[in-house]
Amino acid sequence: MCRPQSIRILGAGVAGLAAAIALAEDGHHIELIDERFEIPSVGTSLGMFASAQSAMARLGVLDDVRNASIAPRRGVIYGQDGQAIATLPAGDALLLARSDLVQILRDAVPESVQQVRRRIEDVRPLRAGVDLLIGADGVHSLVRRSGWPGRQSARTHGMTVLRGTADIAPPEISETWGGGWLFGITPLAGATFADTTATATTSTSTSTSTSTSTTGTNWFACLPEHRAPSVHADLAHLRSVVGGRRPAIDAVLAAARPESTLVHGLHTTPPVHPVRENVVLLGDAALAMAPNLGHGANTALQDAVALATALRNASAGRAGSNSATLSAALRAYARNRALPGHAWRIGSALMLRTAMMDEHAGLRDRAVQAAGSLARRRAEALRR
Numbered sequence: 001m002c003r004p005q006s007i008r009i010l011g012a013g014v015a016g017l018a019a020a021i022a023l024a025e026d027g028h029h030i031e032l033i034d035e036r037f038e039i040p041s042v043g044t045s046l047g048m049f050a051s052a053q054s055a056m057a058r059l060g061v062l063d064d065v066r067n068a069s070i071a072p073r074r075g076v077i078y079g080q081d082g083q084a085i086a087t088l089p090a091g092d093a094l095l096l097a098r099s100d101l102v103q104i105l106r107d108a109v110p111e112s113v114q115q116v117r118r119r120i121e122d123v124r125p126l127r128a129g130v131d132l133l134i135g136a137d138g139v140h141s142l143v144r145r146s147g148w149p150g151r152q153s154a155r156t157h158g159m160t161v162l163r164g165t166a167d168i169a170p171p172e173i174s175e176t177w178g179g180g181w182l183f184g185i186t187p188l189a190g191a192t193f194a195d196t197t198a199t200a201t202t203s204t205s206t207s208t209s210t211s212t213s214t215t216g217t218n219w220f221a222c223l224p225e226h227r228a229p230s231v232h233a234d235l236a237h238l239r240s241v242v243g244g245r246r247p248a249i250d251a252v253l254a255a256a257r258p259e260s261t262l263v264h265g266l267h268t269t270p271p272v273h274p275v276r277e278n279v280v281l282l283g284d285a286a287l288a289m290a291p292n293l294g295h296g297a298n299t300a301l302q303d304a305v306a307l308a309t310a311l312r313n314a315s316a317g318r319a320g321s322n323s324a325t326l327s328a329a330l331r332a333y334a335r336n337r338a339l340p341g342h343a344w345r346i347g348s349a350l351m352l353r354t355a356m357m358d359e360h361a362g363l364r365d366r367a368v369q370a371a372g373s374l375a376r377r378r379a380e381a382l383r384r
């Protein structure tokens with residue numbers, strides 16, 4: 001059993017909620033602070049892969065997540081001329097609405113966790129009176145900006161992201177890489193799917209989760225930076241850039257509504273060592289990556305479980321002081337999480353650059369097609 005530590009967590013997104021659940025389970029005294037404690041109003045989808053599913057199993061929420069998810073089988077990437085350039089198997093990935101994931105995690109937070117609704121303007125007082133401060137306050141993390149050398153602010157990529165849900169059956173699972181823009185289409189959990197490339201895991205479930213799933217299509221787009229005075233005008237701009245290229249995109253955009261659309265910039269964080277004294281960063285606060293490999297929330301869940309595990313392991317059989325246990329745990333956490341996090345950060349940045357390529361998009365499409373057919377031929381040769 002761990003020696004209980006008093007821990008304050010700033011941020012109740014995926015990372016902060018997961019950390020509160022995992023750490024409270026080991027008997028630590030947790031205070032969780034967030035300015036909103038909100039369930040996202042637009043239920044855009046997140047892809048959850050095997051390692052995040054293991055983390056969710058450890059948090060005791062995997063069954064509820066499965067019940068709110070669908071399991072896509074594959075997705076297709078289309079190039080700038082509208083031709084398919086790659087088909088990607090989805091493996092064990094689950095797709096669920098971000099709003100459902102946050103709701104399921106919130107439902108799983110034990111009563112022992114003290115939840116405080118407050119906007120924090122100054123991080124310094126948060127370190128007082130606790131053994132550990134966790135910064136789980138997202139890409140623009142005040143904890144990171146206040147406590148790390150060089151006041152590490154998030155960096156903009158000079159792009160605008162639009163994402164939303166549309167009340168139509170998803171025509172396909174795809175990402176279209178135009179010249180200098182991308183547009184993605186995935187199903188929402190519970191959707192009546194027009195294609196056969198996904199199965200609903202909800203259909204036979206007896207879910208006890210307080211799922212807020214909607215049905216329909218999840219979509220996302222990335223464009224060179226352009227902000228209009230209203231979401232209505234942002235959508236009009238998006239239609240003018242990507243419309244008329246592929247019927248599936250046109251169908252989704254025809255059904256897209258301003259009230260179910262989010263528009264924001266694209267920010268990532270510089271690489272930082274996630275630990276300083278008794279402060280540790282989790283999730284986007286530690287490492288916000290480009291969204292193109294769909295791994296930010298996956299990483300946040302793994303960070304949270306890795307931190308709780310490191311603390312549990314450091315406590316086991318240790319007769320030292322609380323602060324010695326904590327230092328050992330934080331060193332282990334940083335060792336375990338830094339490398340995979342940076343690998344995803346670099347991979348996501350490369351994917352963003354590739355997908356948003358403008359000048360050499362034709363060359364890119366031919367290279368992706370060639371790599372795909374080479375991989376297929378190799379797989380066939382191995383099967384023979």
Ligand SMILES: Cc1cc2nc3c(=O)[nH]c(=O)nc-3n(C[C@H](O)[C@H](O)[C@H](O)COP(=O)(O)OP(=O)(O)OC[C@H]3O[C@@H](n4cnc5c(N)ncnc54)[C@H](O)[C@@H]3O)c2cc1C
Nearest residue numbers: 011013014015035047120138283284291294295296297298
């Ligand atoms: C377009 C797009 C698509 C994506 N798709 C995927 C995907 O398919 N799969 C995937 O794994 N990830 C995906 N991601 C990434 C994923 O959404 C994030 O990595 C993840 O949500 C980060 O969670 P977090 O808890 O670290 O931060 P956040 O969710 O940002 O939570 C931070 C919390 O801190 C609180 N907070 C911040 N500052 C303060 C303050 N000063 N005082 C009080 N409270 C504060 C906020 O209210 C918030 O609740 C995508 C991201 C984008 C932009």
